[in-house]
Amino acid sequence: MDLSEAFELFLILGSVLISARLLAPYVAGVYTNSRSRLERVFAPLEKLIFRALGVDALRVMGWKEYFLSAVIANAFAMALAFVILMFQNFFPLDPQGFHGLSLGLAFQTVVSFGTNTNLQHYNGESSLSYLSQMGAIQFLQFSSAATGICFGVAMVRGFITGSKGLGNFYSDFVRTITRILLPFSLLSSVALVWLGVPQTISGYASVIGIEGIRQTIPVGPVASLVSIMQIGTNGGGYYGANSAYPLQNPNPATDVLELYLMMLLPTCLIFAFGRLLGKKREARPLLISAYSLYALNLLVAFLAPLPSAQAPGIEVRFGGFLSTFWTVTTTSTMTGSVNASLYAMNPLAILSAFMGMFVQAAPGGVGSGLAYMLMYVLITVFVVGLMSGRTPEYLGLKIGARDLKLLMLAFLIHPLIILVPTILAYVSGAAAAVNAGSGPLGLTAIMYEFASAASNNGSDFLGAAANTQFFNLSTAFVMLIGRYAPLGLLMALSGSMIGRKRFFTTGLDTASFAFSGVLVLSVLVLVVLTFLPFLALGPILSYLRGMVNGFG
Amino acid sequence: MGGVTKPRGPGWLGKSNLTPALRLALITLVVCGIAFPLLVTAVAQTLFPYQADGELVKLDGRAVGSNLLAQQFTRPIFFQPRNNSASGVDPDITLENALSQAERVSNATGIPLAQLDRLVYENVQGRFLIFGSPYVNVLKLNLLLIQSYPEIYGKYG
Incomplete structure (x- = not known):
């Protein structure tokens, strides 16, 4: 990375931070039922939806009802998308005449998109109809992003002084869609089309090329998908090659916009956290540690020489810098879209990608990243309490033994569902079946698949090659557990804060810079200690062997 | 509760x-x-x-490809896209790659190298404000060849 590239990096992240800070009052207002300037547009639409749902949007829910409502709504959403994918040839908007997906692939795909993961075992341009791309893929991208934000906001509500419950799931979900996701996606979709991304429902264009060879131009409703996939940290692309495919990401301008969009909401939600809490200072340690950990990931990735624009797996229009920047950002935010082949990345960039997916909060996916960062805050509060001999407390709330059990369980599920299936893939021969290889690169590719599934990221080495029974089923289960188990436990924890007595003692100042520093360190210690042996046998060994990328 | x-x-x-x-x-x-x-x-x-339909490019009113998708060129009189990249359809090549191919195109067509180099330089794109590094779109460059040298590329125009 040279000086001008460093400047580009600061410019992009600076714009993210400034706009996220400016949007925070609006985003926080969505969850405190504040009036917006577009109230006349939103309010009647929402009223109509609430009436159709038959729910009282103002009724506050406890954690169990909130969480369960979300899980049931997600299950229905996945079921609807499943029907569309399985029977896409019987529905309209299938100009290319694609067949329905196989049972295993359809199941894996709806779980993948329903859990905000977007791990893709198919190539969209050669297997999904327009209706599937819209009514299954984009639909689940909206639904899962809204659900993630709901989880994050609901978890915060447990810590707000005087909170009666975690809020109303239906109200939060609908308002997230109408006031955040739809307007943001509309604006960015139009911007993307203007910059060159297609948006049409006419069939693929077929032309006779200059030398007389027939060429198919796979177009479709691409821009509307790309916008929500980035804004909602979904990451699943219209095309198999994702944002490396020129029709999905035609030039450096779209690339920078797409980079910006994936950082925007996760960052904004951290600022919104402080406002929801009524203690803006408390957002500071979360922001500092999320961005410090992200900066550390960038630093490690940029330590190695960048691939050249001509290198295999790199698109010329992005070159090594924008490709590496993207790879780190997409894994730090749980987006999972890619603009270069992961095989083209230096082992150190892959190490960064792993770190992003292990931490899940630097700044993490929309909503879930906030929830995980709060989890780390509470664990750190406990550790600091142990060291100083004080009763651990956060915002005046005592953190007890039951809380710690929930926290540790929420943290430990993650390594469990990454490492066990990785070993299973080797033992069962499934890894060999997809030609993963036995060296460090093979282990990297297999472990990456499950790290990506568990953290609901979605980037992968294997791609459509992983469309096997073992990988479809195993990743589907890992995605489901990775999504709902830790967040469910954290919601239980947050729910138990309601009505808990608050102590206003001069204890630990969690908004201090010192605490932020300890927070970063404790996240690193937790994650590195858990995963180091596996990282050492994967990307670190590749690096020590002098490999410059996955091609050799 | x-x-x-x-x-x-x-x-x-x-x-x-x-x-x-x-x-x-x-x-x-x-x-x-x-x-x-x-x-x-x-x-x-x-x-x-134009963008919404995939930036289709026309030659004599007929769509012959898209700016955003590599088209296979096999004849030495044309610039050729690279065949390994992340997407497999990278429509662009680096400036150095284009300049190195200019020599072959010049030998095959008799167009002076200096003229081809100038054409390449005039077609450099890829900078957005300060982002990105220069590259050349292969299809655009070849279309320009066809239009600039009808006596050589007549049968393709």
């Missing part, structure tokens, strides 16, 4: 939970999965039809 209203209906999986959840999924499908992409399509086709 003071202040929390108990959910209506019997049990967690009662009708009171299932019906609104199913309706929510259906409404989201219709609004976000159908209406939204169609709305964007309508806006895109009205405001930016």
Whole structure:
């Protein structure tokens, strides 16, 4: 990375931070039922939806009802998308005449998109109809992003002084869609089309090329998908090659916009956290540690020489810098879209990608990243309490033994569902079946698949090659557990804060810079200690062997 | 859990939970999965039809390819895209690659190298403000060749 590239990096992240800070009052207002300037547009639409749902949007829910409502709504959403994918040839908007997906692939795909993961075992341009791309893929991208934000906001509500419950799931979900996701996606979709991304429902264009060879131009409703996939940290692309495919990401301008969009909401939600809490200072340690950990990931990735624009797996229009920047950002935010082949990345960039997916909060996916960062805050509060001999407390709330059990369980599920299936893939021969290889690169590719599934990221080495029974089923289960188990436990924890007595003692100042520093360190210690042996046998060994990328 | 209203209906999986959840999924499908992409399509086709259709390029009124998709060129008189990249259809080559191919094109066509180099330089794109590094779109460059040298490329025009 040279000086001008460093400047580009600061410019992009600076714009993210400034706009996220400016949007925070609006985003926080969505969850405190504040009036917006577009109230006349939103309010009647929402009223109509609430009436159709038959729910009282103002009724506050406890954690169990909130969480369960979300899980049931997600299950229905996945079921609807499943029907569309399985029977896409019987529905309209299938100009290319694609067949329905196989049972295993359809199941894996709806779980993948329903859990905000977007791990893709198919190539969209050669297997999904327009209706599937819209009514299954984009639909689940909206639904899962809204659900993630709901989880994050609901978890915060447990810590707000005087909170009666975690809020109303239906109200939060609908308002997230109408006031955040739809307007943001509309604006960015139009911007993307203007910059060159297609948006049409006419069939693929077929032309006779200059030398007389027939060429198919796979177009479709691409821009509307790309916008929500980035804004909602979904990451699943219209095309198999994702944002490396020129029709999905035609030039450096779209690339920078797409980079910006994936950082925007996760960052904004951290600022919104402080406002929801009524203690803006408390957002500071979360922001500092999320961005410090992200900066550390960038630093490690940029330590190695960048691939050249001509290198295999790199698109010329992005070159090594924008490709590496993207790879780190997409894994730090749980987006999972890619603009270069992961095989083209230096082992150190892959190490960064792993770190992003292990931490899940630097700044993490929309909503879930906030929830995980709060989890780390509470664990750190406990550790600091142990060291100083004080009763651990956060915002005046005592953190007890039951809380710690929930926290540790929420943290430990993650390594469990990454490492066990990785070993299973080797033992069962499934890894060999997809030609993963036995060296460090093979282990990297297999472990990456499950790290990506568990953290609901979605980037992968294997791609459509992983469309096997073992990988479809195993990743589907890992995605489901990775999504709902830790967040469910954290919601239980947050729910138990309601009505808990608050102590206003001069204890630990969690908004201090010192605490932020300890927070970063404790996240690193937790994650590195858990995963180091596996990282050492994967990307670190590749690096020590002098490999410059996955091609050799 | 003071202040929390108990959910209506019997049990967690009662009708009171299932019906609104199913309706929510259906409404989201219709609004976000159908209406939204169609709305964007309508806006895109009205405001930016060229981009919305995939930046199709025309030669004598006939679409011959897209700016955004590599087209295979096999003859030495044309610049050729690279064949390994992340997407497999990278439409661009680096400036150095284009200049190195200019020599072959010059030998095959008799067009002076200096003229080809100038054509390449005039076609450099890829800078957005300060982002990105220069590159050359192969299809655009070849179309320019066809139009600039009809005596050589006549049968392709």
